[in-house]
Amino acid sequence: MMDLNNKVAIVTGASAGIGAATVKALLKQGMKVVGFARRKEKIENLVENHDGKLFAVSVDVTKPQEILAGFAWVTKNVGPVHVLINNAGVLGNSTVLTGDLDTWQQLMDTNFMSYAITTKEAVKIMTANNINGYIININSTIGYYDLLMPNNVMYRSSKIALRVMTENVRVELARMNSNIRITSLSPGVVKTDIMAATYGEEMGKEMHSNIPYILSEDIADSILYVLSTPQRVNISEIMIRPTGEDIRKLSV
Structure with a gap:
């Protein structure tokens, strides 16, 4: 089991939602938590008393140099991740046939490429410092089945690609005896x-009023569970659904 006290965690997309809940959960475990997001001030305001263990870094994850600069700052000022x-x-x-190229680029850069870049950098730092670290990629159950929604295809593709990449990194680490x-x-x-x-306040409310949902805190708790497992255990994939979920209702 990893001793989390005073260890360094980096959380991307830390200003809201799952990221914000995860920052709070890791702080409660005594970790030094660095949040990456474009809205740095929102991370700084997540908790009032953090004993100097919360750090906020302005990073646009669609820009590789900002990611690398963020990791360098953390290593220098907080410690190796x-x-x-x-x-x-x-x-x-x-959509593919009528979609906008800039939207495609933003989706793939945020949901996939940034994960590959951060993973590579984290492994490099962990290896150099002999750290038995942990990387958790927040994916989506939509990467496991097709809703047959053409306007969703690039988002879903980014999630499938992330599944493939994550598993292949696991195998690569195994072959490195890491x-x-x-x-x-x-x-x-x-x-x-x-x-x-993305779609407006009204659609957001309508969606959450019509189908079951879970909370960001539930995912943060699941992250703590994964981190609590013994070193001999690597949970390679985990799916967390709301009780009573019928995914077909999302495609109507």
Whole structure:
């Protein structure tokens, strides 16, 4: 079991939703938590008393150099990373035949490429410092089945790609005889502001009023569970759905 006290965690997409809940949960475990997000001030205001263990870094994860600069800042000012929680994510209408190239790019850069870049950098730092670290990629259950919604195809593709990448990193680490562990954690519908931010407040409320959902805190608790497992255990994939979920209702 990893001793989390005073260890360093980096959480991407830390300003709201699952990221914000995870920051709070890790702080309660005594970790030094660094939040990456474009809205740095929102991270700084997440908790009032954090005993100097909360750090906020302004990082746009669609810009590789900002990610690398963020990791360098953490290593220099807080310490080498022990736990990486990749959580940054965006939605967007993303058909292939009529979709917008900029939207595709933002989706793939945020939901997939940033995870690959942070994973590579974290493994490099953990390996150099002999840290048996843990990387948890927040994915989505939508990466496991097709809703047959053309306007969702690029978002879903980013999640499938993330599943493939995460498992192959696990195998690559095994072939390196590394003790670094990696998990793809896929929630179902979570009540956050991502739907409202993408499609408007009214649609967000309508969705959460018609189907079961779980809370950001439920995912944060699941992250703590994954981190609590013995070193011999690597939970490679985990799915967390709301009780009574019928995914077909999402495609209506």
